[in-house]
Amino acid sequence: MKPSKQVWSSVAFGIVLGLMATTALAEETLRYVALVDGGKQAGHQTVTRGDDGETRVEFIFKDNGRGPELSERYTLAEDGTFLTYQVEGESTFGAPVAESFSRDGNTARWKSTSDEGQAELDGTAMYTPLGGTPQAFAVAISALAAREDGRLPLIPGGTLTMRKVADARVGEGGRARDVQLVVLTGVGLTPTFAWTTTGASPRLFAFIYPGFLQLVEEGYEADAAALETRQKAAEAEALVALQQRLGHRIKGTTLIRNARVFDSEAGTVGPASDVLVRDGRIVSMAGGGSEQAVADQVIDAAGRTLLPGLFDSHAHIDRWGGGLHLAAGVTTVRDMGNDNATLQQLIADEKAGTLMSPRVVAAGFIEGESEFSARNGFVVKTLDEAKEAVDWYAANGYPQVKIYNSFPKDLLRDTAAYAHEKGLRVSGHVPAFMRASEVVEQGYDEIQHINQLLLNFFVDDTTDTRTLTRFYLVADKTAGLDFDSQPVRDFIDQLAREEVVVDPTLATFDFIRHRAGDMSQAFAAVADHLPPDLQRNLRVAQMKIPDDATAATYEKSYEKLVAFVGLMHEAGIPIVAGTDEMPGFTLQRELELYVQAGLTPGESLQTATWNAAKVAGVLEDRGTIAPGKRADLILVDGDPTADIAAIRQVAMVLKGDTVYYPSEIHQALGIKPFAEPVKLQAR
16 A cells, blocks of 8 residues: 555655656666565666667556556756656556657647646746656756755746755765755655755665655665665654644643534534533533633634544555644544554654644554565465464554455455454455455455445456456446346345445545546545645546546446445445545545435544444544543534535644644645634633
8 A cells, every 4th residue: 555555546656756766867877676565676767868868767666466667768958957858658557658848948848648738938947747757856856956046946837945854874885875865845745855865966866655665776775774764763853843833732621612513423413512621531511602610721613513533444644644634634544554663653653742643543454475465564375474463463452454455365264263353353355366245254344445345246266356457347347237136235235234344435436537637526626725736646547548438437337336335325334434545635525425325414424433433443432522532523614414515624623632723734735725723712
């Protein structure tokens, strides 16, 4: 999972790959290795600079059965920026990549499968490709290093900046060298850290995404772990400063006055009430305007809606995504698969109050060994290894395990039974060469992703769903599926009878109908608030959709995916709202899609409050607004039980003893705020 899968799906993957860069200005050929799972090679990049001044790049990255294959070539102007540029190939999910750029004097022209444009320039400016290889961003790093003002204008827009934050020594003997860690801003929503060589003309030496990916110059693979440790320390310093700036600790008692409280068990909003909070817990509730104990500070809700903090029941959390979660009112996430050591550190930092992050409920990731394996958590071959993984997760407080695509199907029944003996729930993808109905019969308590459910009707014993087949088969076939047919009804009845929880992640599957050049419908409602470079990325298609007829089929298939959630809800199958996509914004879209599926807005909100807390095993602690519960609360302009879109207008977030103002977080990330803050007032 992680970026190759989607902490931010294709948007994040494009940004991350765009930052995994190197350059070949100092040598004829440079080779780089992409490592996952602490050393397994998952790709490479070869950069060759010809005698004619043209640089050619081959980039392949494969993880979890998918990844881009790209060929790139370019020439540089005297200032180190692109003079000409071209890239071709396939994206992570198989969409065609074809992009070009040229500069003639002061006129720049570009064209991709998603956009085209022209600009008149005055001086240095660097084109930023939508579908480029890692090398493309490396060129920008080198060009930026030569700028005296430390700023590099970007095309079509934006400005890149860079500063040094740490040093390191790598290699031995004659290969020993000094490298430096730099932080870049101006692309995406958060800073990007990268290792470069030193000297007058630095180039990128390594790009590391802690816990997931290490891209490093060939021959220095042994240094990657030490570089990752040093980078995590530097990132931690920046993250602590961010939490200190945007998290406002409160002491004593706080009175939230005249708030309409959402009853998450009933799915309704009541009349104005006063809620008293002390030391991170709800103390009491009374009618609006009632006399209560004198509070140290007051939050005047002025009739706004007060909800329990939301849950995102399907995230792959990282240390930089917490701000987006909190700004959307998400105070708890269920992490559905991560590097174990990285996640344990993140949980510890959140509990210590040094990290701006939601609370984390962890699901333990168990995968089987294959060429398609996702290298997170434990990768097993035998039942004993699977039991050892379950034991580790049970000992470390995980309430459930998540089975993944390559898990050996012959081990599933016994592994599920063993997990249940240890008190853990069992969820996951449907392993390859199985159907969803089979995993339910063998012990699953929950299934992730709407596509994993619908594949039940399209696969046979030879269908390998570890590949892109698990996406294209659903896109091709769901449009023609008869929901009134006996197989569909039998499957719905089975899910309801066994009380299987479903985590649909509808919003993330919007990509199956997304055509190049169109704004992603998953983010259309918020796009105007996002930085221009991100808006441009949201017009990039992920699936190969060759013609209008295919587009119509995929559109109908997506509509039926949404409708299937409505069928499950009608049958009493528990739904929990998860995303597996860009933090925050995607959960808001997910709730909107549930309303389209036929849930009332109140029922939709229950999937991210009451239902989610119950499934996560923390209902006694949060998920409702009641005395004794954690003061994980959000204040929303408007009434989301009448108009679910109001859930985007979060004015204040209280997570225990810390207040966050979404407008402050959004401004820090370059996002136009959605609501004016409702701030604490001293009593």
